[in-house]
Amino acid sequence: MNLQFVKGNSLFAKTNKIIKQYNYLTEDIDTDVIIIGGGVTGSILGYYFSKNNIDSVILEKNIIGYGSTSITTALLQYELDSTVRDLEQYTTKENIIQSYKLGMKALDEIEEFIRTYDNKCNYKKRDTLLYTAKSSDIGQIKEEYNIRKENGFDVEFIDEKNNPFSFDLKAGVYAKNAGAEIDPYRYTHQLLDIATKNGLKVYENTEAIKVLYNNDSVEVVTKYDFKVKGKIIIVATGYHTELFSNRSFGVTTTAFNVATKPLSSFDGYYNKVLIRDNKEPYNYLRTTMDNRIIIGGEDINFIPDINNYNEVDKKYSILEQRLKTMFPNIKDIEIEYKYCGAFTSTQDNLGFIGKDPANDKLWFNLGYGANGILFAILGGIMLSKLYLGEFNDNLKLFKVDRFDN
Numbered sequence: 001m002n003l004q005f006v007k008g009n010s011l012f013a014k015t016n017k018i019i020k021q022y023n024y025l026t027e028d029i030d031t032d033v034i035i036i037g038g039g040v041t042g043s044i045l046g047y048y049f050s051k052n053n054i055d056s057v058i059l060e061k062n063i064i065g066y067g068s069t070s071i072t073t074a075l076l077q078y079e080l081d082s083t084v085r086d087l088e089q090y091t092t093k094e095n096i097i098q099s100y101k102l103g104m105k106a107l108d109e110i111e112e113f114i115r116t117y118d119n120k121c122n123y124k125k126r127d128t129l130l131y132t133a134k135s136s137d138i139g140q141i142k143e144e145y146n147i148r149k150e151n152g153f154d155v156e157f158i159d160e161k162n163n164p165f166s167f168d169l170k171a172g173v174y175a176k177n178a179g180a181e182i183d184p185y186r187y188t189h190q191l192l193d194i195a196t197k198n199g200l201k202v203y204e205n206t207e208a209i210k211v212l213y214n215n216d217s218v219e220v221v222t223k224y225d226f227k228v229k230g231k232i233i234i235v236a237t238g239y240h241t242e243l244f245s246n247r248s249f250g251v252t253t254t255a256f257n258v259a260t261k262p263l264s265s266f267d268g269y270y271n272k273v274l275i276r277d278n279k280e281p282y283n284y285l286r287t288t289m290d291n292r293i294i295i296g297g298e299d300i301n302f303i304p305d306i307n308n309y310n311e312v313d314k315k316y317s318i319l320e321q322r323l324k325t326m327f328p329n330i331k332d333i334e335i336e337y338k339y340c341g342a343f344t345s346t347q348d349n350l351g352f353i354g355k356d357p358a359n360d361k362l363w364f365n366l367g368y369g370a371n372g373i374l375f376a377i378l379g380g381i382m383l384s385k386l387y388l389g390e391f392n393d394n395l396k397l398f399k400v401d402r403f404d405n
């Protein structure tokens with residue numbers, strides 16, 4: 001696969017094939033809400049807007065779920081990329097704890113979704129681990145543990161003496177039921193399957209190329225010159241926002257992932273938890289329902305033309321070696337999938353959910369940072385309610401202009 005911003009042989013795209021194809025737009029249409037982007041975020045929006053009986057349409061320029069949705073590692077966890085102490089220079093402790101609580105709320109929401117509609121997306125609840133292999137960082141991890149404990153999160157502190165993993169760990173925060181793993185591509189299609197039955201319309205191979213704002217409406221012009229008229233648009237285009245805003249939303253890197261073949265054992269991989277270390281750049285790991293391990297990280301400054309970057313294989317090798325070093329008792333580790341792509345994060349690790357400050361008809365749901373999917377769920381809930389006139393105070397955390405001076 002070689003789409004702009006997504007390169008390589010993606011596990012989730014390859015193992016699933018194309019689940020369902022949607023038509024492209026062949027006429028002018030009217031709706032209330034025009035959602036641009038058919039990745040997991042756009043599909044989450046489509047699900048919540050249709051659940052609230054709001055007439056909505058998704059326009060996707062390529063194939064549903066083939067953008068960063070196909071390469072996300074899809075670890076769902078309440079904690080953010082950085083610790084409370086690291087984030088405090090950009091936001092308040094109260095905001096960070098509130099973000100953790102919102103992450104838990106989004107986890108409950110997805111659990112409820114699975115209970116209601118069945119598990120068609122390899123969802124599995126997991127514990128999580130944040131750890132360090134450096135003695136000098138023990139204090140930092142201990143502090144993170146204390147803050148979470150004081151704020152009511154179900155956490156345990158682990159160190160060298162009670163380390164159940166086969167890798168070197170000096171200190172770790174072990175959080176119970178604090179995360180989940182999912183197949184993001186299947187989840188996207190499950191959402192759309194339900195939402196289209198509730199009235200959502202989805203068009204693939206339908207690129208938005210122009211947006212025209214009128215007094216009481218907005219009009220999107222597609223590549224083949226069909227027009228979609230609505231009351232608002234919501235930008236759910238992941239890391240492509242130039243058509244809609246000249247705002248710089250975050251810092252983009254290129255992130256790398258490799259996935260093993262199915263393994264015969266998980267010896268040393270305690271409880272198949274979601275794992276993250278505190279290195280710079282960090283590594284993160286998860287398992288899959290068909291017994292693979294995915295390891296990601298090794299981010300570098302964003303490289304738009306990754307085909308001409310000759311260090312790619314070196315990055316994949318580093319990840320493979322790291323995996324083998326962490327789990328020496330798993331003897332059949334063999335890498336089957338290698339892929340990479342753009343990843344955008346923000347100073348406070350939160351994405352952008354809400355209206356453009358200068359344009360009431362332009363809304364955003366951008367799942368930036370490593371919790372993109374959970375925050376997109378919150379975006380779906382809060383924006384569909386906002387459309388119906390209910391303002392949720394938590395929207396302030398995700399304000400589009402919160403970094404403006």
Ligand SMILES: Cc1cc2nc3c(=O)[nH]c(=O)nc-3n(C[C@H](O)[C@H](O)[C@H](O)COP(=O)(O)OP(=O)(O)OC[C@H]3O[C@@H](n4cnc5c(N)ncnc54)[C@H](O)[C@@H]3O)c2cc1C
Pocket residue numbers: 036037038039040041042059060061062063064065066067068069070071072073074075076206207208209236237238239240243255256257296340341342343366367368369370371372373374
């Ligand atoms: C390597 C990596 C690891 C990650 N790990 C995690 C993780 O562990 N947990 C987590 O929660 N999040 C993670 N994220 C973040 C998460 O992947 C993103 O939040 C999420 O995948 C983005 O989905 P999306 O739908 O917003 O974007 P995309 O999947 O990129 O979808 C946007 C869609 O918009 C379409 N589009 C763009 N422009 C137009 C246009 N003009 N007209 C019509 N369509 C358009 C694109 O074709 C694309 O399909 C990770 C991301 C990466 C890259």
